[in-house]
Amino acid sequence: MADIINSFQELKLNKQILNAINDAGYDDPTPIQKKAIPLVLxxxxxxxxxxxxxGKTAAFVLPLLMKxxxxxxxxxxxxxxxxxxELAIQIDQNIEKYTSYTDIRHAVIYGGTGAKIQIEEIEKGIDILTATPGRFMDIYKRGIIHTKQINTLIIDEADKMMDMGFMPQIRQILEIIPVKRQNLLFSATMPxxxxxxxxxxxxxxxxxxxxPQASTVEAIDQKMYEVPNFKSKINLLGFLLAKEEFSRVMIFVKTKTTADNVYKFIDRKITHSVKVIHGNKAQNTRLNSINAFKNGEVKILVATDVVARGIDVSLISHxxxxxVPLIYEDYVHRIGRTGRAKNNGIALTFVNEAEKYHIGEIEKIIGKSITFNAIPDGVTIEKTPFEEKQTMLREIDYRKKKEDPTYKGAFHDKKQKSKPGNFKKRR
Incomplete structure (x- = not known):
């Protein structure tokens, strides 16, 4: 059926939804919409x-509105x-667009902010609730949410749910909602x-x-650079941002500290058109930064993986x-921020000695090898500080031990050599 569907009209959606889709500027349904919507209906x-x-959100929201x-x-x-x-808010914003010609009521609830306003929205009466699992259970236990009328349960980004340890809350939710219901589960990967x-x-x-599971968008040009340490990565980043044509850029890092350091460098040396978001930022600050990036008010957004899947911006160039992300599927979601809506995109990855151990696993997930590029002339390669070198060696030892439980590690060898019995006594 999906192969012969060419328009939203052929999906048998009602006039109100078709008007909303037209207002949103959608032309034709995407492949996932063509396949999923008839099955949900x-x-x-x-x-x-x-x-x-x-277009996963529309793939489950549009048939839900029909229902x-x-x-x-x-x-x-x-x-x-x-x-x-971020993803919960994004879904609710899409629901707002799709319900513009209906009286269907919706709300969104999430942690990190006070529950008072969210509870007031629920008490007005709602038909669709988008929620993070922890906040849902919190408000449910207060007796605010009544679950007996729920006839559809949708879990979005299921792989991220598992990565973040939400299975206990999901099991709790499954116990308090009706058994007779329609279930939809969406995921980019199937671990x-x-x-x-x-x-x-x-x-x-x-x-x-x-x-194919976790395959990357074909329109994305993926390149890697082997860079020995943090300072050299900063130098390469500064060189590329100054030389390349970057219209709108997302920069992903592993830690909050690195996010702040990269942001400060860009703000001081490259451009003030930059924002940073991570878990330590207040919710309003994070939302304001995301909106400024989406609206084109700033062209660079530095982020931890907290927003790898929670922001929908169609014209990210790089x-x-x-x-390198330690959860390999997050590589797919990071680079998936570019190459959206039939646009081309470029994904650049900086890889140090320890991170090279992750690249093979990432290539298995995406089903292709990624080209390593030479460091451009003009980029200063700094000497790796002792402490940073030791941290990378520990990471390499950890990986080798996982591959071979009998491997004792470089640190073990050094320790053995340093034992008194391993040296000749001095006269």
């Missing part, structure tokens, strides 16, 4: 596998679970924990898959992985 449980930036039709009662009828507050969740959560599911 037919009442099936659906396992949707599609990479970031393929709900109009506002009814005071208790929610559909629950959407998302792993991060073992997600497969187990799908077996536990879905009943005779139909699969809507539009690409993604720079200042650090």
């Amino acid at each position: 037919a009442g099936h449980d659906v396992l949707g596998i599609a990479q970031t930036g393929t 709900l039709k109009y506002a009814q009662g005071n208790s929610l009828r559909a629950l959407i679970l998302a792993p991060t507050r 073992e924990p997600v497969l187990k969740l799908s077996e536990e959560f879905l009943e005779f599911p139909m699969t809507a898959e539009v690409s 993604v720079i992985n200042f650090d």
